[in-house]
Amino acid sequence: MEHTRYRGRFAPSPTGPLHFGSLVTAVATWLEARAANGDWLVRIEDLDPLREPPEATDQILHSLDVHGLHSDEPIRFQSRRHPAYQDAIDHLLGNGKAYRCSCSRKQLQAHGGRHPHQCRTLKAVSGGSPHAIRFALIDERCQWMDLLLGPQQQTVQAELDDPVLQRKEGFYAYQLAVAVDDIDQGITHVVRGSDLLDMTAQQQQIFQALGAAAPQWLHIPVILNDQNQKLSKQNHAPALDDSKPAANLVHALAALGQHPPELLFSATVDEVLAWARAHWQRTAIPLTSQQARGITPSTQSHLDH
Structure with a gap:
């Protein structure tokens, strides 16, 4: 099937709940699709049942939902x-x-x-x-x-x-x-972590x-933990705190080089996403993981303007 309309996707593996690095990727894929007035799809890459806790898929979909990231088409399950x-x-x-x-x-x-x-x-x-x-x-x-x-x-x-x-x-x-x-x-465009570049x-x-x-x-650059390791489930990345979705989104935007204003910490999820759509600049995304360290949920809630 040939598509001229932009079609992107976020495709997590359900080996555990979403962590901050996953959210950064999800936000980048969503904003690229929205900037192009295209479609954003969610695909669950559940190919390895031996590594997939039964509750992980529901946890991932719940996290995406509370962060305002909704698939434009029915969720696809690779299983x-x-x-x-x-x-x-x-x-x-x-x-x-x-x-x-x-x-x-x-x-x-x-x-x-x-x-x-x-x-x-x-x-x-x-x-x-x-x-x-x-x-x-x-x-x-x-x-x-x-x-x-x-x-x-x-x-x-x-x-x-x-x-x-x-x-x-x-x-x-x-x-x-x-x-x-x-x-x-x-799918016409794939936005993903630089760990998959090779x-x-x-x-x-x-x-x-x-x-x-x-x-x-x-x-996009992968997000690193304090030990300069990729933030991942294998490296025991903590699960997203779904009770603070707006703050999580602001931190993700900062990691993507978008310089969200501090006032967004008191905004709603919809308001944060609306600001992100209006101000999204692909060229501001850091080129390296060190540059992307920026502000993570473990740092102070003070952003550069």
């Missing part, structure tokens, strides 16, 4: 999309863009990333043996224009960088599902192999 992912894998296997791989991580590391079972070339793995499905990259020096960072280039190497599309346990991988759903939902060239090849153009990319 309900397995047939579409399997169809994509069958298509890629059928045209030689994917292959079955029985190599373990340890074996690949021991051989410098090369496949000791020669999975790519021999295609000798039977469908009944434990195996992953990998995408068959081609050697490429990929170039594209990031909407914040400017010209980008990455080199990908066939075999050495081939990403997993489906794990041996049967779970579909992010690299596959995100492309299938972005294509199906007509996989962009791989993903562009997957989009191409599935017969679609890749979206335009905008990578």
Whole structure:
């Protein structure tokens, strides 16, 4: 499906409640869509039930709701999309863009990333043996224009960088599902953390192999904790305090370089979002995580004007 209208999305994995870093990304995706008079969608990337507490999805959706961030279309759940992912894998296997791989991580590391079972070339793995499905990259020096960072280039190497599309346990991988759903939902622009920048060239090849153009990319800096680690569930980032949504939004805008006035701390959620829409400047977004540290919920409530 071809779309000329801007269509963006926020796609959290339900491995825990939203934290401040997640909110910053959500706000950036929402404001970019609103600035373009486009659509903003929410997608729950619930691909790994072993890492997903049963209450996490409801917690995430509740947080988005109290912060005034409402999807323009029904919420999509990747756990309900397995047939579409399997169809994509069958298509890629059928045209030689994917292959079955029985190599373990340890074996690949021991051989410098090369496949000791020669999975790519021999295609000798039977469908009944434990195996992953990998995408068959081609050697490429990929170039594209990031909407914040400017010209980008990455080199990908066939075999050495081939990403997993489906794990041996049967779970579909992010690299596959995100492309299938972005294509199906007509996503034109992706705003996401710069920690995902390194996989962009791989993903562009997957989009191409599935017969679609890749979206335009905008990578924002990740938010760091006091130990200079990415604010994440793995690093025990605290859950958002949903009782203070307006203040959370003001802090997120500050981290995005938007310089919200201090009076917004006494405003309503709708008033904060209205100010943000009226004053949103993509060019003000910091380029690095250090610049984005700005003001987080743990700091004093005094903002630079």
